[in-house]
Amino acid sequence: MNFRFHNLLGAPYRGGNAVVTADGVLLSPVGNRVSATDLLKSQSQTLSFEASANISRIAVTPDGSFLLAVDSNSRALFVNLSRHVVLHRIKFKRPVTALRFSPDGEHIAVGLGKLIQIWRSPGFRKEFFPFELERTYSDFVGTVTTLEWSPDSKYLLAGSKDLTVRLFYLKERRTNKPYLFLGHRDNIVGAFFSTDKISGTVVRVYTISRDGGLFTWKLVENYDFDGHKEPDSDPPSPGTPEQKTSERDQAAESMDIDDNKRKRKKKGGDDGAEKPKILLHRARWELVKKDYFMQGSAKVAACDYHRDLDMVVVGHSNGAFGLYQMPDFVCIHLLSISREKITTAVFNKLGNWLTFGCAKLGQLLVWEWRSESYILKQQGHYFDVNCIAYSPDSQMIATGADDNKVKVWTVSSGFCFITFAEHSNAVTALHFMANNHTLISASLDGTVRAWDLFRYRNFRTFTTPSPRQFVSLSSDPSGEVICAGTLDSFEVYFFVAGFCSAVTLEQLDAKIFFDIFLQIFVWYMKTGRLLDVLGGHEGPVHGLMFSPTSASLASSSWDKTVRIWDVFNGKGTVETFPHTHDVLTVVYRPDGKQLACSTLDGQIHFWDPFEGVLMHTIDGRRDIAGGRLMTDRRSAANSTSGKYFTTICYSADGSYIFAGGNSKYICLYDVADKVLLRRFQLTRNLSLDGVLDFLNSKKMTDAGPLDLIDDDDSDVEEGVDQQTRRSLGQDLPGAVLNRGRPVVRTKCLRIAPTGRSWAAATTEGVLLYSVDDSFVFDPTDLDVDVTPEAVDEALKRDESQRALLLSLRLNEDSLIKKCIFSVKPADIPSVSSSMPFKYLQRIVEAFAGLLESCPHLEFLLLWCQELCKAHGNAIQQNSRSLLPALRSLQKSISMLHQDLTDTCSSNEYLLRYLCSTSTTPK
Known part of the structure; x- marks a missing residue:
C-alpha cells in the first residue's frame, strides 16, 4: 500500500x-x-x-x-x-x-x-x-x-x-x-x-x-561624464544601518568613477588601453x-x-x-x-x-x-475529465472529458499521443478491449464509438433507433458484445411536452415511462448490429460491468437496485439485489466471486453474485467527510451533502477497494476486515473549493464569501475564470460577479491491471499514484541465519539455489537480482522446479523489473519459461493472488516485443536498401 x-x-x-x-x-x-x-x-x-x-x-x-x-x-x-x-x-x-x-x-x-x-x-x-x-x-x-x-x-x-x-x-x-x-x-x-x-x-x-x-x-x-552626483533628498540618519549601506554604495561608485577617470587619462597616451x-x-x-x-x-x-x-x-x-x-x-x-x-x-x-x-x-x-x-x-482537457481506462498491459491510459474529446496517454512518458474528437457531446465512459489495441467510448451525443489504436481512426459506431444518452459502458471478456447504459432520452422532453396538456405528471405511470426510455443496449462488436435491448431499470443506469470470469452482466441504477443479466441466453434479469437508497456504481472483483456497489447513503455493499446474499457493508460517510464549501452554512463534520462514493474499484488482487466521490479524499479499505487503511488527499490547493475544513469567518460579507466576489476592474490575465465570464457575457469592467470556484472531487477511479499504480480523474486533472521505488524492508520467514552475509557465503561456495532462497526470504531486491544471475543457464530448470510456491510472486516481480532495464533478454525469458512449466497448475489455482505480478511480467514482455519489432523492421528496410544500392565492381 x-x-x-x-x-x-x-x-x-x-x-x-x-x-x-x-x-x-x-x-x-x-x-x-x-x-x-x-x-x-x-x-x-x-x-x-x-x-x-x-x-x-x-x-x-x-x-x-x-x-x-x-x-x-x-x-x-x-x-x-x-x-x-x-x-x-x-x-x-x-x-x-x-x-x-x-x-x-x-x-x-x-x-x-x-x-x-x-x-x-x-x-x-x-x-x-x-x-x-x-x-x-x-x-x-x-x-x-x-x-x-x-x-x-x-x-x-x-x-x-x-x-x-x-x-x-x-x-x-x-x-x-x-x-x-x-x-x-x-x-x-x-x-x-x-x-x-x-x-x-x-x-x-x-x-x-x-x-x-x-x-x-x-x-x-x-x-x-565627470561623475557628478546629486545629493540625497532625504539623507539617512547618522549611525543607522541605512547610512552605512548608503556610504558603502557611494564608496563603491566613487571607486568606479575614479577608475573611469584614470582610464580616460591613460587612453590619450596608450592606444591599447x-x-x-x-x-x-x-x-x-x-x-x-x-x-x-x-x-x-x-x-x-x-x-x-x-x-x-x-x-x-x-x-x-x-x-x-x-x-x-x-x-x-x-x-x-x-x-x-x-x-x-x-x-x-x-x-x-x-x-x-x-x-x-x-x-x-x-x-x-x-x-x-x-x-x-x-x-x-x-x-490537455480544458473541461472536467469524466472517465479513465487502463489498457490491459498498463502501458496506456485513456481519458474522456466534457470537451467531447478522447485522449490516449503513455503512462511511462506522460505524453498524449492521439486525440479523438469525433464525439459531439461529453464523453462519459471508456473501456479497453482485451486485444489492447481497441478503445470503446460512450457519449451523451447518443453514440458508442470504437477506436483503432493502430490506424488511429473510428472504425465502428454503435447507434440506437432513437436518440439516447449513454453514461456507462462494458464489454464481455471475449470482446464480442458491447453494452451501454442510458441516462436519458432526447425523446423524453417531446414526450412530456406532447402529453402534458392531456394528462398530469401524477397520472403518468413512472414505471412505464422509464421502462421505455431507460434501457441497456447490446451490440455485436464485429458487425455493429444491435442485438438486444434490456429493459427493467426505472432510473438512469450509471453502473455497468461484465463478470471477468463469466457472461453475467451487472448493472446499477438510481432505482435502488442492482441487476444481474444473462446476455447470451436472452433470459433477461437473472437476479435483482434491492437497496434502500439509489445505487451509484457497481464493480466486480477480479475473480468474479464478489460484487461491490455504492449507494447514496455513503455505504459500500458487497454481494455474492452466485448466491444473491449480502456478505457485508462498509459505512464510509465519516471517512469521506472533509472539506467545506464556501457557500456551506454548516461545518464539514456536520454537513450531509455529498457524503457518498460515486466511483469505486477493486485492487488487482481483490483484497482492497478504492472509493472516491465529492470530497478531497480517496479512501482505501480492506475488504475482508472492513476497515479503512488509508486516505489519500487529492490536493491542498486553496484555489479550489472544498479543501479547507474550517472557513475564516472574517471573509464572510452580506453579499457572500469574499473569495467569491470579483470587483476587480483591471485587465487580468486570461484563465479559467475569464473563460467562464466571457461565456456568460458578464465580463464587464467594474462589474461585481460571483465567479465561483471549482470544487475538488473525484469522478472516476481505475487501478492498473498490474496493481502497481492507480489513476483518479479529479478537478485538478488525472492524478497517477504508483508504488514507491524506494526500498522497504519486508522480510519473509526471517531467521537468525538468514542474513546478507549468509547469501554471500552461499554464492562463494557456488550454492546458487540456496543463495536464491535466502535472498527471497530476506526480500531484498538487490540480493534477489544478484542471485538470479548467479544461476547457470543449465541449472535453471532444476532451480525453478524446486522453488517453493510462496516465493513465486516475489521472483516474478523481480523478473518483471529486470526485463525493463536488463539486456540479458534470452536468459530472463528462459527463467520465465521454466517457471511456467514447473508451476503451471499452481498458477492456475492461485490466479487471483498472482494476477498483479503476472500482468507486470506481461507488460514488460510486451514492451520488449514492441521494441524488438521496431528494431527488426528498421534493420530489414536498411538491409534491403543496402542490397539494392550495392554494385558489382568492374
Missing part, C-alpha cells in the same frame, strides 16, 4: 510563465504543482511538492539548481530541483507580478505591484532566515510587468503599466533616480539588454509594449528606431529575447507568434498556433527551440524554428 504521487495527466499547462533550464527541461505551472518535461528524453513528470494555491510565477537559477515558485496568495517555495525538495518558504506582502534571478544567481528581483524588491538568493547553506531583503525600488506609478538583468548582474530593467521602462543600478540606493525610457503608448510587455558579440558590453535596449511597438534604444558613447566603464543609468540613450508588429487589433501578450542570436519572439492575443532578427527587425517566421491568447513565449538556452503556452486551451508547444518542426505538442 506504499502508493506515492507519480504524475499529473490531462493538464500540461494552465497559465503562468514557462521556463527552460540549461539542460533542456521545460518547467511549467499546472495548478498548484510544477510539471517538468525533459525535451531531450521525451519524458514528463510532475514534481511532488504542492503550493498553497495556483502557481502564477516561476523562476530558475542560471545553473538549474533551484526553482522559485510563487502562487496566487504570494507564498513562495524555494525548491532543490535535483531532489524535488522544498528548502525554504517565504510570504510576500503583495501579489507578485514579475520574478527573475540574476545571471550570477546571487540575487532575486521580485515585482510586487508598484514595487521592486531585491532579495539575496539562498543556496545550499543552512540558515535560520535565508531570504534577506537588500533594497526596494518604489518609483513606479503602475504595476511592474517585466524584469530583466544585465549580463554582469549590476543593472536591472523594469517595465510597468505606467508606460515606462526604468533602468536601475544596484550599487546605488537613493543617490540618483533611475533612467527612464519613455515614448510607449501602452503597457510594457518586455524590456531586454542587447550586448556586443565581441566585447560583451551592453550597447542597446529593446522595449516592447502591448500595442505592438518595439523601440530600439542605442547607447551614446561620446558623452561628457581599455575603454572606461560606462554607468548605464548615467549615460545618454538615443531612440534610434520604432518598429511595429502590425497584427491589427491583436495585442502582444508574451515575448522573449535571445541575447546571443539577437532575436525577439512575440506571442499575440489572436494566437499568432512572430520571430524577428534584430536590430534590423527582419521577420523570420510569422505563424498561428491557435485562435486564443498566447500566455507565455520563451527561448531555450541555445535559441533553437521556442516554447509557447496557451492557458485557455491548456496547450504547450515547443517548436524548432530552423527545421520548422515540433519538438513537443501537448494539449
Whole structure:
C-alpha cells in the first residue's frame, strides 16, 4: 500500500510563465504543482511538492539548481530541483507580478505591484532566515510587468503599466533616480539588454509594449561624464544601518568613477588601453528606431529575447507568434498556433527551440524554428475529465472529458499521443478491449464509438433507433458484445411536452415511462448490429460491468437496485439485489466471486453474485467527510451533502477497494476486515473549493464569501475564470460577479491491471499514484541465519539455489537480482522446479523489473519459461493472488516485443536498401 504521487495527466499547462533550464527541461505551472518535461528524453513528470494555491510565477537559477515558485496568495517555495525538495518558504506582502534571478544567481528581483524588491538568493547553506531583503525600488506609478538583468548582474530593467521602462543600478540606493525610457503608448510587455558579440558590453535596449511597438534604444558613447552626483533628498540618519549601506554604495561608485577617470587619462597616451566603464543609468540613450508588429487589433501578450542570436519572439492575443532578427527587425517566421491568447513565449538556452503556452486551451508547444518542426505538442482537457481506462498491459491510459474529446496517454512518458474528437457531446465512459489495441467510448451525443489504436481512426459506431444518452459502458471478456447504459432520452422532453396538456405528471405511470426510455443496449462488436435491448431499470443506469470470469452482466441504477443479466441466453434479469437508497456504481472483483456497489447513503455493499446474499457493508460517510464549501452554512463534520462514493474499484488482487466521490479524499479499505487503511488527499490547493475544513469567518460579507466576489476592474490575465465570464457575457469592467470556484472531487477511479499504480480523474486533472521505488524492508520467514552475509557465503561456495532462497526470504531486491544471475543457464530448470510456491510472486516481480532495464533478454525469458512449466497448475489455482505480478511480467514482455519489432523492421528496410544500392565492381 506504499502508493506515492507519480504524475499529473490531462493538464500540461494552465497559465503562468514557462521556463527552460540549461539542460533542456521545460518547467511549467499546472495548478498548484510544477510539471517538468525533459525535451531531450521525451519524458514528463510532475514534481511532488504542492503550493498553497495556483502557481502564477516561476523562476530558475542560471545553473538549474533551484526553482522559485510563487502562487496566487504570494507564498513562495524555494525548491532543490535535483531532489524535488522544498528548502525554504517565504510570504510576500503583495501579489507578485514579475520574478527573475540574476545571471550570477546571487540575487532575486521580485515585482510586487508598484514595487521592486531585491532579495539575496539562498543556496545550499543552512540558515535560520535565508531570504534577506537588500533594497526596494518604489518609483513606479503602475504595476511592474517585466524584469530583466544585465549580463554582469549590476543593472536591472523594469517595465510597468505606467508606460515606462526604468533602468536601475544596484550599487546605488537613493543617490540618483533611475533612467527612464519613455515614448510607449501602452503597457510594457518586455524590456531586454542587447550586448556586443565581441566585447560583451551592453550597447542597446529593446522595449516592447502591448500595442505592438518595439523601440530600439542605442547607447551614446561620446558623452561628457565627470561623475557628478546629486545629493540625497532625504539623507539617512547618522549611525543607522541605512547610512552605512548608503556610504558603502557611494564608496563603491566613487571607486568606479575614479577608475573611469584614470582610464580616460591613460587612453590619450596608450592606444591599447581599455575603454572606461560606462554607468548605464548615467549615460545618454538615443531612440534610434520604432518598429511595429502590425497584427491589427491583436495585442502582444508574451515575448522573449535571445541575447546571443539577437532575436525577439512575440506571442499575440489572436494566437499568432512572430520571430524577428534584430536590430534590423527582419521577420523570420510569422505563424498561428491557435485562435486564443498566447500566455507565455520563451527561448531555450541555445535559441533553437521556442516554447509557447496557451492557458485557455491548456496547450504547450515547443517548436524548432530552423527545421520548422515540433519538438513537443501537448494539449490537455480544458473541461472536467469524466472517465479513465487502463489498457490491459498498463502501458496506456485513456481519458474522456466534457470537451467531447478522447485522449490516449503513455503512462511511462506522460505524453498524449492521439486525440479523438469525433464525439459531439461529453464523453462519459471508456473501456479497453482485451486485444489492447481497441478503445470503446460512450457519449451523451447518443453514440458508442470504437477506436483503432493502430490506424488511429473510428472504425465502428454503435447507434440506437432513437436518440439516447449513454453514461456507462462494458464489454464481455471475449470482446464480442458491447453494452451501454442510458441516462436519458432526447425523446423524453417531446414526450412530456406532447402529453402534458392531456394528462398530469401524477397520472403518468413512472414505471412505464422509464421502462421505455431507460434501457441497456447490446451490440455485436464485429458487425455493429444491435442485438438486444434490456429493459427493467426505472432510473438512469450509471453502473455497468461484465463478470471477468463469466457472461453475467451487472448493472446499477438510481432505482435502488442492482441487476444481474444473462446476455447470451436472452433470459433477461437473472437476479435483482434491492437497496434502500439509489445505487451509484457497481464493480466486480477480479475473480468474479464478489460484487461491490455504492449507494447514496455513503455505504459500500458487497454481494455474492452466485448466491444473491449480502456478505457485508462498509459505512464510509465519516471517512469521506472533509472539506467545506464556501457557500456551506454548516461545518464539514456536520454537513450531509455529498457524503457518498460515486466511483469505486477493486485492487488487482481483490483484497482492497478504492472509493472516491465529492470530497478531497480517496479512501482505501480492506475488504475482508472492513476497515479503512488509508486516505489519500487529492490536493491542498486553496484555489479550489472544498479543501479547507474550517472557513475564516472574517471573509464572510452580506453579499457572500469574499473569495467569491470579483470587483476587480483591471485587465487580468486570461484563465479559467475569464473563460467562464466571457461565456456568460458578464465580463464587464467594474462589474461585481460571483465567479465561483471549482470544487475538488473525484469522478472516476481505475487501478492498473498490474496493481502497481492507480489513476483518479479529479478537478485538478488525472492524478497517477504508483508504488514507491524506494526500498522497504519486508522480510519473509526471517531467521537468525538468514542474513546478507549468509547469501554471500552461499554464492562463494557456488550454492546458487540456496543463495536464491535466502535472498527471497530476506526480500531484498538487490540480493534477489544478484542471485538470479548467479544461476547457470543449465541449472535453471532444476532451480525453478524446486522453488517453493510462496516465493513465486516475489521472483516474478523481480523478473518483471529486470526485463525493463536488463539486456540479458534470452536468459530472463528462459527463467520465465521454466517457471511456467514447473508451476503451471499452481498458477492456475492461485490466479487471483498472482494476477498483479503476472500482468507486470506481461507488460514488460510486451514492451520488449514492441521494441524488438521496431528494431527488426528498421534493420530489414536498411538491409534491403543496402542490397539494392550495392554494385558489382568492374
